[in-house]
Amino acid sequence: MSGNLLARTLSRASFTEALGEEALVRAMLAFESALALSQAEAGVIPARAAKAIEAACGSVKFSFAKLAADGKSAGALAIPVVKGLTEHVRGGDAKAASFVHYGSTSQDVLDTALVLCMQPCVAEIDRVLGEAVAQLADHARRNASAVMLGRTMMQPATPITAGIKIARWAASLSRCRARIADAANRALCVQLGGPVGTLDALGTARAAVRGGVARRLGIADARSWHSHRDEMLSFASALAILVATVGKIARDVALMSQPEVGEMLESAPKKGVGGSSAMPHKRNPVACMQAIAAATRAPGLMATLLHGSAQEHERAIGGWQAELATLPELMETAGASLDAIERIAGGLVVNPARMRQNLDALQGLVYSERLSRLLMKDTDRAAAMSQVDDWCTQAAAESRTLMEVVSAARPELPLDAVFSAEAVVSELAPVLEEELAAL
Numbered sequence: 001m002s003g004n005l006l007a008r009t010l011s012r013a014s015f016t017e018a019l020g021e022e023a024l025v026r027a028m029l030a031f032e033s034a035l036a037l038s039q040a041e042a043g044v045i046p047a048r049a050a051k052a053i054e055a056a057c058g059s060v061k062f063s064f065a066k067l068a069a070d071g072k073s074a075g076a077l078a079i080p081v082v083k084g085l086t087e088h089v090r091g092g093d094a095k096a097a098s099f100v101h102y103g104s105t106s107q108d109v110l111d112t113a114l115v116l117c118m119q120p121c122v123a124e125i126d127r128v129l130g131e132a133v134a135q136l137a138d139h140a141r142r143n144a145s146a147v148m149l150g151r152t153m154m155q156p157a158t159p160i161t162a163g164i165k166i167a168r169w170a171a172s173l174s175r176c177r178a179r180i181a182d183a184a185n186r187a188l189c190v191q192l193g194g195p196v197g198t199l200d201a202l203g204t205a206r207a208a209v210r211g212g213v214a215r216r217l218g219i220a221d222a223r224s225w226h227s228h229r230d231e232m233l234s235f236a237s238a239l240a241i242l243v244a245t246v247g248k249i250a251r252d253v254a255l256m257s258q259p260e261v262g263e264m265l266e267s268a269p270k271k272g273v274g275g276s277s278a279m280p281h282k283r284n285p286v287a288c289m290q291a292i293a294a295a296t297r298a299p300g301l302m303a304t305l306l307h308g309s310a311q312e313h314e315r316a317i318g319g320w321q322a323e324l325a326t327l328p329e330l331m332e333t334a335g336a337s338l339d340a341i342e343r344i345a346g347g348l349v350v351n352p353a354r355m356r357q358n359l360d361a362l363q364g365l366v367y368s369e370r371l372s373r374l375l376m377k378d379t380d381r382a383a384a385m386s387q388v389d390d391w392c393t394q395a396a397a398e399s400r401t402l403m404e405v406v407s408a409a410r411p412e413l414p415l416d417a418v419f420s421a422e423a424v425v426s427e428l429a430p431v432l433e434e435e436l437a438a439l
Helices: 013-018 021-041 047-059 064-074 078-092 106-142 162-187 200-217 230-256 286-308 319-347 352-360 365-375 381-398 402-409 421-437
Strands: 147-152 155-161
Touching (some): 013 319, 021 047, 021 106, 021 200, 047 078, 064 078, 106 162, 106 200, 106 319, 106 421, 147 162, 155 162, 155 365, 155 421, 162 230, 162 421, 230 286, 230 319, 286 319, 365 402, 381 402
Antiparallel strands (some): 147 155
C-alpha cells in the first residue's frame, strides 16, 4: 500500500490512490453524510441536523497518522473518525452533534467505505479487460497461420498455431471480466445494520434509510451482510482468479521470450524498460514479472480471507478486521495484473519465423501423432503407435528427419499432408474460430 515503497513498484497507481488513506476517509465521511440525509428524509432526525452533518463531512480535516494510532487503540478506525466528526459538528451546532452516526455502527462505516473505494477499481478492471480481450483477439487473427510448438510438461507436443494460443488467453480474460462483473454486482453494496444487523434505532424507517444511503452513495441496496461474508468472498475469489489468469498468460510469454526460444516478446524492446543494473544487453520482461509476482501473492491473501470468514456471532473478533486489511492488498494485486496485461496485450510481438525454426529443428518428430493417425487407417492404434515410436527413435539416433525415415521404410504412404504446417493451419482453423466466437 502507500507506505510500502517496494509494494508500490508492483502496483497500479490508480488502484493505490483509490484504496489509499485519503480515499478511505473520504468514503467514510460520504457514508456519514448519506446516512444523516437519508435519516432526515425518513423523518428519523431533524433536517437541520442532517444539513449540519453534511456540511461538516465536507469540511472536517484529519491527521491520517493520528487516525491510525487512535484506531489501533480503539479497535476500529471508524471510532476516531466518528469522534472527530462529532466534535467538528458540535463546533457549529451542538444539537446536531448528537445525531452523528445515529443508529449505525463501526462496521457499517468501514464495510461501506471499502465498497466505495473498490468501485472505481472494478470499473477500471472492466474497461482494461475489455480492451485487452479485443487486442488479443486481433493478435490471434493476425497470427492464425503462425504454426508453433504446442508444449506439454515443458516438452514439445503437437503443433498448434499462435492464433489459437493467443485466442485462448483472450477467452480466459473474457471469462474473468464476466465473473468479476457478476460478483461485484452482488458484493459491492451498502452495509447498514447497526450494532447487530437489525437497525433497531431506526424502527420502521430502517429500509427507507438504508435505501436512501445506497442511492446517495451510488451503490446497490442490500440487507445486512456484516457477519456473513459469502458474497464478498465470491468477489475476492473472482479477483484472485483474474490474477492467476494473467499470471498464466505472463508465464507463457516470459517462457517464449527467452532468447533461445524467441517466439514472442511482451513488447518491442525500448530503452529504459526492463534494463539491468549491471548488464546493458538485457531487456527483462517486466510486465510478465509484475503479473507473476501478483499471482504469487494472491493465493496467500485469498487464504487469509477464507480463514477469516468463519466469524463469531454478529461481529467477528479478528477475522473481519483481517479482511479489511487484506481486501485492499488483494485488489492491489489485481491492479498489478491489470497493468501487466494492458502492456502485454497492447505491445505483444509475435515471431512466426522463429516459431517455424523451432518446429523444424525437431526433425519432424512433432508430427508423430499425425503420422500415427495415418497408419491407423490400416492397423490398430497400439500397432500404429509402436511403429511410429520405432521410427522416431531411429530418426533421433541417425540425425535424420522423421519424414526421411518413414519415406525409406514405407514409400507408398502419402506423407506430404502429414508433415505439413499448412495442413495444420487448415485443420485447426475451426478451433481458432470457435475460440474467437466465444469472445
